[in-house]
Amino acid sequence: MPDCDSMRENMPxxxxxxxxxxxxxxxxxxxxxxxxxxxxxxAYKETWSIxxxxxxxxxxxxxxxxxxxxxxxxxxxxxxxxxxxxxxRWLAQAAAxxxxxxxxxxxxxxxxxxxxxxxxxxxxxxxxPAPFYSIAESRVxxxxxxxxxIEGRPDIQNVQFTDASPSNDQIGVSFDITSHVTVTGxxxxxxxxxxxxxxxxxxxxxxxxxxxxxxWVRSTYAHVGNPDPEITEALAxxxxxxxxxxxxxxxxxxxxxxxxxxxxxxxxxxxxxxxNDPNPAVRLKAVEALAKLARxxxxxxxxMVDTLRKKASQGDENVxxxxxxxxxxxxxxxx
Amino acid sequence: MxxxxxxxxxxxxxxxxxAPASEIYDRYSSRIYNFAYRFxxxxxxxxxxxxxxxxxxxxxxxQFHGGAKLSTWLFSITANWCRDYLRKAENRSxxxxxxxxxxxxxxxxxxxxxxxxxxxxxxxxKALTLLSPDQREAILLSRYQGLSYAEIAQISGCSEGAVxxxxxxxxxxxxxxxxxxxxxxxxxxTAIP
Numbered sequence: 096m097p098d099c100d101s102m103r104e105n106m107p108x109x110x111x112x113x114x115x116x117x118x119x120x121x122x123x124x125x126x127x128x129x130x131x132x133x134x135x136x137x138a139y140k141e142t143w144s145i146x147x148x149x150x151x152x153x154x155x156x157x158x159x160x161x162x163x164x165x166x167x168x169x170x171x172x173x174x175x176x177x178x179x180x181x182x183x184r185w186l187a188q189a190a191a192x193x194x195x196x197x198x199x200x201x202x203x204x205x206x207x208x209x210x211x212x213x214x215x216x217x218x219x220x221x222x223x224p225a226p227f228y229s230i231a232e233s234r235v236x237x238x239x240x241x242x243x244x245i246e247g248r249p250d251i252q253n254v255q256f257t258d259a260s261p262s263n264d265q266i267g268v269s270f271d272i273t274s275h276v277t278v279t280g281x282x283x284x285x286x287x288x289x290x291x292x293x294x295x296x297x298x299x300x301x302x303x304x305x306x307x308x309x310x311w312v313r314s315t316y317a318h319v320g321n322p323d324p325e326i327t328e329a330l331a332x333x334x335x336x337x338x339x340x341x342x343x344x345x346x347x348x349x350x351x352x353x354x355x356x357x358x359x360x361x362x363x364x365x366x367x368x369x370x371n372d373p374n375p376a377v378r379l380k381a382v383e384a385l386a387k388l389a390r391x392x393x394x395x396x397x398x399m400v401d402t403l404r405k406k407a408s409q410g411d412e413n414v415x416x417x418x419x420x421x422x423x424x425x426x427x428x429x430x
Numbered sequence: 431m432x433x434x435x436x437x438x439x440x441x442x443x444x445x446x447x448x449a450p451a452s453e454i455y456d457r458y459s460s461r462i463y464n465f466a467y468r469f470x471x472x473x474x475x476x477x478x479x480x481x482x483x484x485x486x487x488x489x490x491x492x493q494f495h496g497g498a499k500l501s502t503w504l505f506s507i508t509a510n511w512c513r514d515y516l517r518k519a520e521n522r523s524x525x526x527x528x529x530x531x532x533x534x535x536x537x538x539x540x541x542x543x544x545x546x547x548x549x550x551x552x553x554x555x556k557a558l559t560l561l562s563p564d565q566r567e568a569i570l571l572s573r574y575q576g577l578s579y580a581e582i583a584q585i586s587g588c589s590e591g592a593v594x595x596x597x598x599x600x601x602x603x604x605x606x607x608x609x610x611x612x613x614x615x616x617x618x619x620t621a622i623p
Binding site: 103104106107108111113138139141142143145146148149150151152153154155157158159161162163165166341 | 448451452455459460463464467468473477480481484485488547550551554555572573574576578579594595597598601604605608609
């Protein structure tokens with residue numbers, strides 16, 4: 096029989112799910128048959144869970160200011176010749192400002208809009224006021240309306256050239272470009288809600304970026320009495336669909352903190368995560384959110400209660416998930 | 431810039447263009463700051479660490495190799511900075527100066543919730559101070575940054591086995607401090623001299 100000490104050394108690796116399959120199996124088998132190690136494993140998980148409650152701190156804005164000030168001569172945007180970039184992934188020059196003077200010149204047609212912002216109550220900063228502003232649009236601009244000075248490092252892609260027609264001497268250069276837009280408004284403004292929903296569901300498809308978006312949504316809406324249900328629905332979609340377990344954990348945890356607008360859809364997403372998510376930490380966050388819902392007398396359905404019941408008694412489930420499921424069941428008031 | 435990979439951003443920096451500085455800062459400053467704060471338990475020092483780590487990143491960009499992860503390299507710089515800070519702080523203490531321990535400004539919470547959260551936070555931070563710097567570094571990188579033991583070993587300049595021992599011993603101390611559970615602890619600790 097393997098000795099307890101070597102098994103206990105493996106426990107932190109079990110917690111981070113980084114033990115190789117053979118040793119994971121061996122360690123689990125040992126824990127199941129050793130009363131001392133069962134207690135030890137339980138204490139390890141409890142400690143690990145307590146550590147999770149240490150909040151993430153925001154970096155004071157002054158730190159970035161100081162950093163950029165220290166290196167400012169080097170980061171001052173360069174004026175570069177207007178030329179097509181050779182690298183294929185020169186994307187999203189967020190800070191680059193391609194000065195397209197006189198936005199009102201634009202005509203043409205809109206491409207298929209993905210998110211449209213209505214002009215009120217959100218406002219646009221540093222952009223010519225326009226009665227309608229779409230962040231997915233196509234413009235046709237006369238060359239005379241464009242500053243000859245191309246500033247920053249404009250990111251252009253999909254460049255196409257239109258030859259001069261026999262009837263005139265006009266040529267055309269079309270390209271896709273990403274410009275930097277700041278939308279300001281209250282967290283409750285529908286335009287803002289819709290934009291955040293889009294960001295949560297589509298942002299880059301890259302988890303670190305989406306993770307930051309979730310953090311920001313969480314801190315923003317923590318102080319809003321009843322966040323728009325679209326926010327929680329977007330988080331529910333992230334919980335259902337994101338490949339990254341860390342992002343799913345954050346989505347579930349944020350849903351727990353935004354309980355006041357829990358819809359049937361978001362509750363169902365938590366129940367699905369509790370049932371099917373392969374990561375125990377995600378299931379744990381999901382059951383914690385459901386437990387909070389149960390305690391608050393929120394909207395429950397038979398499937399949720401049934402799932403909690405099954406989880407509370409499921410022998411091979413994570414101990415903490417089982418305990419939380421049992422707690423949630425005990426909180427449910429008979430109607 | 432935000433769609434560029436870390437390696438692509440660093441290639442630009444290595445070519446002498448510091449335009450990606452802001453984007454790299456945005457990606458990693460929170461992780462660096464939180465690591466430094468939890469390591470040093472001092473918000474002012476954590477701010478200095480964050481600022482100086484990114485300045486060093488730009489100055490020594492040539493030392494970054496594309497095969498490595500940027501996060502690992504940044505945490506190496508941060509861990510070095512923090513160890514250095516602790517050494518200097520120890521010397522200052524010997525000279526009779528106090529090491530300033532400060533907490534960040536409180537979030538907007540109800541007074542009860544704020545008090546509760548602050549107590550939890552203080553309890554964990556206090557428990558973390560019971561660890562040796564090596565143990566604290568290992569547990570912070572493992573628990574809060576999700577780094578593998580191989581990455582931690584690279585950052586700390588030790589073997590993976592040493593990281594495993596440090597994390598294990600750290601967990602024993604934290605378990606005792608946070609749950610009051612000392613079961614098996616002595617036995618395990620004596621098993622690893």
